[in-house]
Amino acid sequence: MTEADDLPTDVRALLHEHIETYEQLEILLLLRRERYEEWTLAALAARLHVGEELVGSALERLKSGGLVVMTAAIPAPRFAYRPATPGLDATAGRLDREYAERPVRIIQLMSANAIERVRTAALHTFADSFVLKKKDNDRG
């Protein structure tokens, strides 16, 4: 399937590195479109008709990808779109446009990435084991 080949390379890289699920894609694009808002898990879950656990794990992945930050913790965690670099913002913008114009192509690429991830899961586990986790609650 070479239909995804004319997608810009940075968009393909963003999808490959940081967007694993449909929920992550929808949440990222929503947070970006309304970037001056701060969202709770409940608000996102209601808006997108998705379970809160899925929302939570999607936000975690987007956070570690440098696309989203937690802006408040009390009384409930709130999240907003804060790209780590302007380049990342530009890429996300392109992704938004591509998804609006040719959604099937994006979904196809995400499926292909998902299949490849399963195939190389053992390799990624090997590589991920070298990441020394930051000490949040337990000692890494």
Added chain:
Amino acid sequence: MAEAVYILCALTSILCAVLLYRGYRANRTRLLFWSSLAFLLLAINNVLLYLDLVVLPASVDLFWYRTSVSLAAMVLLLFGLVWETR
């Protein structure tokens, strides 16, 4: 200068072995098991290297001890890499 190189070899290889072992403790995949074992042996090899060339007198030659440890390391690593093939 020579001592610095040998001791750094020992230290860096120990660091690699530790990181791989921690990785194995976190995720018990087969590739990690054989790799961490292999790097542990490479670390031992480098410690023996340091002992052999810097600490111990010239009359003592640890060459065959060191080399058999390296050979064991590489055999285990290759075993893991080959068997891991999917």
Added chain:
Amino acid sequence: MRTFTWGALAMASLIAALFFLRYWRDSRERLFAFFSLAFVGMAVNWTVLAIIDHPVDEAQQVRAYVIRLIAFVILIVGIIDKNRRSGGRL
């Protein structure tokens, strides 16, 4: 006999490097590229040791081991790079 063992080690290292190269191609995970390079370095280290074959001149031997040191440093750089990319503590 020593040359034989160095040759075996160099060959084994090269094969390991090839495996890591394939893992890099399969998973596009940059850490494997570092692993591959590190094992190429180890292969070079053992090859050089075989070529110089225990000289009296220690400087030559030290240079061979500098290559080994570089190989380990490449690996550590790769691990740090992986941590930077994945939000780890390094």
